[in-house]
Amino acid sequence: MNFCPNCGADRIEKIIPPDDNRLRLVCQNCQTVHYRNPKIVAGVLPIYGDKVLLCKRAIEPCKGLWNVPSGYLENKESAEEGAAREVWEEALGKVEITGIHAVYSIARISQVYVHFLGNLIDGKFGIGEESLECKLFSEEEIPWSEMAFTSSTFTLRRYFADRKAGVTQTHLGNYPEEK
């Protein structure tokens, strides 16, 4: 950040403000503290019968690999709204969200994934602009070695384990996973 988004001055410095304990970007002209906080990625695992919907990414990072439909939340959007929007954008599918499935933190890069479970309405979907392909997979068909992100692998493994056990629960995960 070179110019202050508040006053336009080019006097941003990294200092620890009074009453704080971390380095922050502070404008030396208007004294505004420009906080940088983690990003939330919201997504849904769309379910239809015994299958789940995954998308093959058409964009970097991890172009060509499979992912649970998810993306960065937009401003003024709830987590579940953003998650459902991502299913529409990536797979042209509509979901009825049934609950929260996983909160998966990657503290190293300041990202938190929030994955919901949702019913894929009428089993209908297409291929959104950000996807090369979208497909319903049974557990046996999941391309485990071609998954884009560890958050997706975490969510899928927990989902199938829960389904076998006949339970619905919320999972907390961290990268790297503890064994």
Ligand SMILES: [Zn+2]
């Ligand atoms: Zn300023």
